[in-house]
Amino acid sequence: MENGKIVALEDRIPKLKEQRRRKANRRLVILLVLFFIMIAAIAYTQSPLSHVKTIMVKGNEVYTNKEIIRKSSLTNHSNIWKVNQKKIxxxxxxxxxxxxxxxMVHWPNTIVITVKEFKRIAYLKKEQDYxxxxxxGKLLNNKKSQIIPVNSPILFEFKEGPALIELIKSLETLPAEIINSISEIHYTPTKTDPYHISLFMNDGFEVSATLRSFSQKMIHYPSIISQLDPNKKGIIDLEVGSYFKAFEEAEGKEGE
Structure with a gap:
């Protein structure tokens, strides 16, 4: 019934057929679109378009980009859909x-590798190499060089082990200004103290300390030298308490 009028069934049949035809056409279009998308996806995954095109490496200093990429086993023939990020x-x-x-995978065909390396804290002098x-606490024996490093303490007589690890931990807690003021650190263990070290400073002073309390006492170094005569060099003993002994006094006692 339309507007109060009775519509004959034979008049409604063409409209119903048209509605059904439209629905069938929409379904067919949707199925065809899905089919072509599936075919395109299969073709893409099997074609060079799905291969890794660019591999970017960030954060590396010790290793070169080539070394990192070689370890990742990625190449320009790797399928980006098969990249196992966690395994790499x-x-x-x-x-x-x-x-x-x-x-990280950046679509459509870029891989970004971000590495965080252990920091270089110091350099160990061994024969003619640094x-x-x-x-x-590890030594990079395969990265040794004969060029003197800048703004890094030079270590002598250390080797991988507890003393070196303790020194590294101590150095990491000290401010950069103190680290930069250290020229050399010598491992000089004694019978009573297997953690004894001797430091030679850029300002001409020498420091005698033990790694057991080195970081706690060395942080006061700027305050200590501010109370000393800059023209009178000597040894600052930080083993037990803190006291200063001029080189002339030390030499005089040795002579006696």
Whole structure:
């Protein structure tokens, strides 16, 4: 019934057929679109378009980009859909100087590898070479150089072990201004103190200390030298308490 009038069934049949035809056409279009999308996706995954095109490496200093990429096993033939981000990160973290790694996929075909390396804290002098010392206490023997490093303490007689690890922990807690004022650190253990060290400062002073209390006492170094005559150099003893002994006095006692 339309507007109070009775509509004959034979008049409604064409409209119903038209509605059904439109619905069927919409379904057919949707199915065809889904079909072509599926075909395009399959073709894409099997074509060079789905291969990794760009591999970016960030945060690396110790290792080159080539070394990181080689460890990741990624190439320009790798399928970006099959990239296992966690596995690649674990493989890169097997490198001794890498603290952590993160692998991100940037569509359509870019991989970004971000690494965090252990820091170089100091350099160990061994014969004619300078070997980097990392903040995990490891020595980079394969990165040794004969060039004197700048603004880094030079270590003598240390080797991988508890004393070196204790020194690294201490250095990491000290301000940069104090680290930069240290020229050399010599490992000089005694019978009573296996953690004894001797420091030679850039300002001409010498420091005698033990690693057991080194960081707690060395932080006061600027305050200590501000109370001393800059023209009168000597040894600042930080082992028990803090006291100063001029080189002339030390030499005089040795002569006696």
């Amino acid at each position: 990160a674990r493989d890169i973290e097997k490198l001794s100087e890498v603290k952590s790694a993160e692998v 070997i980097p010392v990392m903040d995990n």
